[in-house]
Amino acid sequence: MSVLTLADDPRAEPTLQGSDIAHLRQAIRGDVVVPDDGDYHQARKVWNGMVDKRPAAVIYCAGSDDVVAAVNFARSRNLRVAVRGGGHNVAGCSVCDDGLVIDVSRMKRIEVDPVRRIARAQAGLNLGEFDTATQSHGLATTMGVNADTGIAGLTLGGGFGKLGRKHGLTCDNLLAAEIVTADGRLLTASASENADLFWGIRGGGGNFGIVTTFEYRLHPVGPLLLAGSVLHSYDHAREAMRFYHAFSSTAPDELSVDAALVTAPSGERFFSISACYVGPLDKGEQIVKPLREYGTPVEDGIAPVPYVQIQSAGDSLFPRGRRYYWKAQFMREITDQAIDTLLTAYASAPNGSLLVLQQVGGAIARVPITETPYVNRDALYDCFPISIWDDPTDDEVHIHWARDLWNAMRPFSTGGVYANNLGEEGADRVQAAYGENYPRLAALKSKYDPTNFFRLNQNIRPAL
């Protein structure tokens, strides 16, 4: 009989006995993986290879009933709980030491109603699976840019990507959700049922319960869109960044333009501008023309591409298991001073590091900020250095570089941050992510989760 120690959590019982595990296995239709099992080390892994946590058990839920049983079990034993969708949270919030990981990643059913343009999707789908299913009907809704990311964490924190400027955030396209709350109830949250909870889950992250199913509004998209990158040599990066700012800040909603300072495996550096036009190809050609005609790009990869392919274009950069660190902040404009600061900071980037400017704005900016918890609607760029490496002895170099760049860019930031791009940065940064909506979120937290049962997340503390 195995005895698992649950240390350093004031709320946790000291041990989870083998008899508890037997009880859990009886209650769960899906799989329960514990440290004695051969697949335990696989089960405790998340996307970021920096994260090395050892839960007492990982519960792979087969459906909502399993989620209810897992929540009730954890509550009855006073166990710490991490909730996992796609496992992409950069800080590894979706796994924990000692307690339970409640994992929904095997819940992958999706039904698309092409007439009503609605998708009902279980929370375990990743973006690639969701996009493939909706695109088979010529439809899509806003999702992020990496196919392996979970729809669950992304939607609950906001969600932006190539369609965001045209169709709003992922959470703006959420019509309803089924959610298991801390007391083990399975509730529907929508505009007409538990409307306060519905407000909270459109940006408030995993604070209010475990979502088992999302219902999204879909839009006709593609299948081909004009998309791709132009690459400028590093020597011309300063002027190209100025052009990028002028071009992107006057772009129509249909166009999203991201940019990055990148280093090729050869060590050569470039400035890359990636465009995606969400509309007819011929119109896209006209709109994108100034981008293709600007300067003397070393490469022009803009072409009609299937939307599903666009969505996974960056996947090879972010495989599971490598070591990652980033620190993000929003900007409204990219001034000449900001460009100088970025270029100076990027000069000392360790190999494998990039600086990303992901464009937001458009339809995202036209939703009133009290409509959902997501407040950073007036931002135009999410700016973040990303460090990627493999050798743990390089941790310090990579983390310091990203932090230094972030600090240097503080004067140019709105002060706001995207909750889904937060690492373990403390309560102040969570407040910065929610701004004036924080008190309402804290009041909602005290209604639906007064004991802060769901706290391994970008945590909103229950109001007293």
Ligand SMILES: Cc1cc2nc3c(=O)[nH]c(=O)nc-3n(C[C@H](O)[C@H](O)[C@H](O)COP(=O)(O)OP(=O)(O)OC[C@H]3O[C@@H](n4cnc5c(N)ncnc54)[C@H](O)[C@@H]3O)c2cc1C
């Ligand atoms: C390579 C990469 C690219 C990215 N690109 C984008 C992008 O383009 N746009 C964008 O908006 N974001 C992007 N992100 C950020 C992404 O939105 C977050 O990392 C998000 O948390 C991932 O969701 P997940 O389900 O994979 O995460 P997980 O790590 O599984 O979960 C993260 C947190 O979400 C909550 N959660 C997960 N599942 C549930 C559930 N079913 N019910 C309740 N709470 C739950 C939990 O609090 C959990 O701690 C990217 C991340 C990566 C790693």
